[in-house]
Amino acid sequence: MSKETTDTANSELPKTNFIHQEIDKDLQQGKNNGKVLTRFPPEPNGYLHIGHAKSICLNFGLGEYYKGGTNLRFDDTNPTKEDTEYVNSIMEDVSWLGFTWTNEPVYTSDYFQQLYDWAVLLILADKAYVDDQTAEQIAAQKGTPTTAGQHSPFRNRTVAENLDLFERMRKGEFKNGEHVLRAKIDMASPNMHMRDPLMYRIIHAHHHRTGNDWCIYPMYDFAHGQSDFYEGITHSICTLEFEVHRPLYEWFLNQILEADPKLKELPKTRQIEFARLNLNYTVMSKRRLLELVNSKIVTGWNDPRMPTISGLRRRGYTPESIRMFADKVGVARRENIIDVSLLEHCVREDLNKKAPRVYAVLNPVKVVITNFAEGEVEWMEAENNPEDDTMGTRTIPFTREIFIERDDFMEGAPSKFFRMDVGREVRLKNAYIVKCESITKDANGEITEIQCTYDANTKSGMEGSNRKVKGTLHWVSVNYSKQITVNLYDRLFKDEDPAGHKDVDFKEFLNPDSLNTINTCWIEPNFMEAGAKFNDGILRFQFQRLGYFCLDMDSKPDSPIFNRTVPLKDSWGKNA
RNA sequence: UGUCUCGUGGUGUAAUGGUAGCACAGCUGGUUUUGGUCCAGCUAGUCAGGGUUCGAAUCCUCGCGAGACAACCA
Numbered sequence: 266m267s268k269e270t271t272d273t274a275n276s277e278l279p280k281t282n283f284i285h286q287e288i289d290k291d292l293q294q295g296k297n298n299g300k301v302l303t304r305f306p307p308e309p310n311g312y313l314h315i316g317h318a319k320s321i322c323l324n325f326g327l328g329e330y331y332k333g334g335t336n337l338r339f340d341d342t343n344p345t346k347e348d349t350e351y352v353n354s355i356m357e358d359v360s361w362l363g364f365t366w367t368n369e370p371v372y373t374s375d376y377f378q379q380l381y382d383w384a385v386l387l388i389l390a391d392k393a394y395v396d397d398q399t400a401e402q403i404a405a406q407k408g409t410p411t412t413a414g415q416h417s418p419f420r421n422r423t424v425a426e427n428l429d430l431f432e433r434m435r436k437g438e439f440k441n442g443e444h445v446l447r448a449k450i451d452m453a454s455p456n457m458h459m460r461d462p463l464m465y466r467i468i469h470a471h472h473h474r475t476g477n478d479w480c481i482y483p484m485y486d487f488a489h490g491q492s493d494f495y496e497g498i499t500h501s502i503c504t505l506e507f508e509v510h511r512p513l514y515e516w517f518l519n520q521i522l523e524a525d526p527k528l529k530e531l532p533k534t535r536q537i538e539f540a541r542l543n544l545n546y547t548v549m550s551k552r553r554l555l556e557l558v559n560s561k562i563v564t565g566w567n568d569p570r571m572p573t574i575s576g577l578r579r580r581g582y583t584p585e586s587i588r589m590f591a592d593k594v595g596v597a598r599r600e601n602i603i604d605v606s607l608l609e610h611c612v613r614e615d616l617n618k619k620a621p622r623v624y625a626v627l628n629p630v631k632v633v634i635t636n637f638a639e640g641e642v643e644w645m646e647a648e649n650n651p652e653d654d655t656m657g658t659r660t661i662p663f664t665r666e667i668f669i670e671r672d673d674f675m676e677g678a679p680s681k682f683f684r685m686d687v688g689r690e691v692r693l694k695n696a697y698i699v700k701c702e703s704i705t706k707d708a709n710g711e712i713t714e715i716q717c718t719y720d721a722n723t724k725s726g727m728e729g730s731n732r733k734v735k736g737t738l739h740w741v742s743v744n745y746s747k748q749i750t751v752n753l754y755d756r757l758f759k760d761e762d763p764a765g766h767k768d769v770d771f772k773e774f775l776n777p778d779s780l781n782t783i784n785t786c787w788i789e790p791n792f793m794e795a796g797a798k799f800n801d802g803i804l805r806f807q808f809q810r811l812g813y814f815c816l817d818m819d820s821k822p823d824s825p826i827f828n829r830t831v832p833l834k835d836s837w838g839k840n841a
Numbered sequence: 842u843g844u845c846u847c848g849u850g851g852u853g854u855a856a857u858g859g860u861a862g863c864a865c866a867g868c869u870g871g872u873u874u875u876g877g878u879c880c881a882g883c884u885a886g887u888c889a890g891g892g893u894u895c896g897a898a899u900c901c902u903c904g905c906g907a908g909a910c911a912a913c914c915a
Contacts (some may be wrong), residue, residue, distance in 0.1 A: 281855065308915050343914065400913050409911055411843040445913055455844040457911050466913035485915045509845065509910050540847085540908095551915095593864065595854045597847095600908055604852050607865050617878060652878070683876060694874055725874065737874050810875045837876045 282596040284323070284537050288331065288500055297499045297532045301333035302367070304498050305359070306489070308340045309351035309473070311551035312566040312573045313358045315587070315608070319542040322591035324502050325364040334367035336496055341374045342488050344472035352473070354566070358574040361801060362584045373488050374474045376495055380483045381435065383491060384446060384464055386524040387517075388427045393464060394420055395430040396447050403445075406452070407460055413453035414460045420449065434467055437480045441467050448487075450516060458513045462486055490514025491521070493534040501534045504541040505598065511536050542594060543602045546756040547572045548764045548771055562775065563757075569828050570757045570779050580754065581805055581815030581830030583619070586612040605756065609831045616805060616813045616830070621649045621656060621795035624694075624739050625788040625808040625827075627751055629668035631743060632715045634699060637665040642745065645725065647695040649795045659794040663696045666743035668787055670810075673738050674715060676704070683736035683837075685715070692737040694809065698723035698730065739809040746787040750826045752817065753781040788825070805830070 292299055303324045307313065313321075328335030337359060341347045356370065387393035396403065396419045408414030422430075434444050446465040454460055464487040469480045490513075493501045514536065522529050543549060548557075549572060557563045557571070566573050569580035577587065590611040594603050624647075643663045649656040669685070678686040685691045690700045699717040707713050722729035760766075760774035788808075797804040797816075804816040812832035820826045 286857090306915090310915080340915065346914075403913080404911075407911055409843085411911095414911090442913065455910095457844090460911085463913060468913080482913095484913075489915080505846070506909060507915095538846090545852085593853080595864095597854070599847050599853095601853060604866065607853075610865060613877090622875080651873095651875085681876095692874055696874095698874095730874075734874090736876075739875075807875085807877085810877070812877095833875075833877050835876065 284596055287537055300499055301331035302497055302499050303328045303502055304336040304338050306338045306340045307355050309355060310346040311555055312354050312575055314549055314573045316542040316549050318574055318587050319591045321359055321362055322588055323596060337366035337370040339372045341372055342482050342485060344468060344470040347473055349473050372474055373492050376492055377479055380488055383521050387520055388431060390524050391424055392520050393446055393448050394422050395427050395444050397444055416452055434481050439467055441469055456509055456512055458510055486510055486513050490517055494518055498534045499532055501536040503538055505538045508538045539596050540598050540600055544572060544605055545602050545761040546605055546758050553771060569754055581813060581828055582612050583615050586615040612831055618652050620805050620807040620813055621797050622807045622809050623789055623792040623795050624741050626668045626670055626741050627786045628671045629787055630671040630712055632667050632669050632717055634665050634719045635716050636718045639665050645695045656796055659791055661789045662742045662745040664742040664744055667740045668743055669738050669740050690734045692734050693740050694737050695725050698734055741787045741789050745790045747790055749786045749788050750784050751786045752828045754829055755779050
């Protein structure tokens with residue numbers, strides 16, 4: 266790629282995606298006086314998901330990179346679907362990801378009067394008309410992508426009549442659906458969006474910000490392009506499906522500029538489309554996510570199994586890991602389905618460096634160290650993070666009775682099994698090497714207790730501990746550990762593309778094992794000493810040898826709940 | 842039987858007429874008091890045909906395939 270950078274570009278952050286290249290070209294041509302202003306324009310009708318995160322990182326990333334800025338604009342032109350709950354969640358999610366919008370958040374509803382005035386301008390120019398037909402009639406006249414549409418019988422109303430009707434629409438003289446305002450363009454256009462699209466419809470509903478001031482609301486197409494233009498957005502970065510809308514935005518803007526020439530001074534927004542993010546084993550449309558919430562299949566928008574930003578946050582994902590992910594997936598115009606393993610890779614990479622290690626046993630079996638004195642406790646030193654010495658050490662109690670993971674014992678184990686079996690020596694991490702002498706089973710053949718002896722010369726740090734043994738296990742003291750609840754999450758769907766089956770509802774592919782809550786888990790007593798505070802206030806840990814876990818928001822001091830963010834990579838488990 | 846967009850390893854993404862590279866996934870091996878991390882290596886790709894050119898993933902052409910567009914949604 267070009268090594269050149271523009272004056273406004275940050276050369277420390279090389280970028281190669283096509284949007285950067287296009288913006289670089291614009292800047293080299295001296296457009297917009299070298300300014301770059303982007304925007305992120307969500308409709309407040311649902312929670313943000315990982316696909317939005319890609320868009321957020323792209324738009325805010327561009328704003329930062331070119332030292333311009335990014336507006337957060339709520340696209341709130343449909344009062345029946347929008348709510349301040351969503352406005353608040355969106356601001357929280359964008360902030361949590363680490364981005365700052367320029368000035369205060371803005372709203373398309375801020376421009377309702379301006380948009381109305383522009384609509385009047387179009388009527389005056391005989392470029393818009395009021396149609397009295399029903400939605401069905403209008404749809405029938407629209408034609409199909411391969412056949413032309415037909416003119417509305419109301420298409421040739423006089424300017425005066427249109428003006429009068431539109432004003433009365435605004436005053437509330439009509440019921441929902443009685444009239445609409447349409448642009449007069451071309452019913453035979455190969456682009457369906459140019460076939461006399463709706464500009465305004467009547468909706469008698471309370472708007473989350475303008476209350477009952479309006480009973481007519483602009484359509485997205487009549488609002489979005491002008492909002493960008495009005496705010497001085499230089500580059501409007503959006504997803505591919507809006508490409509066919511672009512000629513319409515340009516048509517609207519050109520009509521407005523013709524009617525109001527002094528606006529020609531302002532820069533025209535350039536829209537650039539990219540392919541939206543798709544992730545396998547999940548669904549990404551707000552409609553389907555809402556369906557999961559409403560049907561109580563998940564506990565809410567922030568259920569840790571949801572691909573929402575709030576769900577990922579509750580799952581334990583860090584903002585940095587999501588930004589890393591957005592960076593790694595890249596930006597292009599071809600359809601894509603990203604493997605979730607990339608997302609998991611990103612959070613492991615981030616948490617490996619940051620998460621303090623603690624000991625927890627999820628599926629315990631009791632081990633008795635028969636030659637260790639009853640009632641005695643020996644405090645062992647353990648590093649909080651081998652990747653980061655500055656995180657220090659803490660002590661953990663070693664006693665005669667401990668729990669180990671049931672999976673870490675196998676009777677008659679093959680030699681490839683690097684764990685405990687009768688007659689074998691293994692290391693208890695940060696403690697002693699122990700040898701399994703015998704086991705006790707109940708009537709069902711289930712192991713109820715394992716008896717071991719320890720070698721007093723093999724305490725961690727001693728020379729005797731350098732002995733090569735079969736494996737290293739994690740453990741907790743029976744008497745000193747705390748009982749916890751753990752949520753083990755798996756993918757929500759069993760199918761790679763649950764929404765991709767024409768004749769089968771996506772909910773048919775739900776994974777019945779997506780949540781496994783277990784209460785038989787034990788954690789070392791002083792796990793808080795490991796220093797788990799992250800910038801966002803969420804407590805995250807690595808449970809040694811198991812995975813990354815975070816403290817759930819519903820935890821109480823005496824009954825902690827941990828959510829598994831992601832297991833550690835495991836080259837044994839998948840062979841087993 | 843329309844218009845537009847897009848086809849590079851399994852998945853993403855670079856290379857913009859000059860050695861097809863990187864990441865994830867997978868597989869080896871090394872280190873390791875986490876079967877993690879780290880390190881080294883391996884596997885695997887330009888949709889097909891034709892053309893232009895000394896030279897094509899890149900330009901042209903034709904075919905094939907995928908996606909988008911027919912809400913008083915955004």
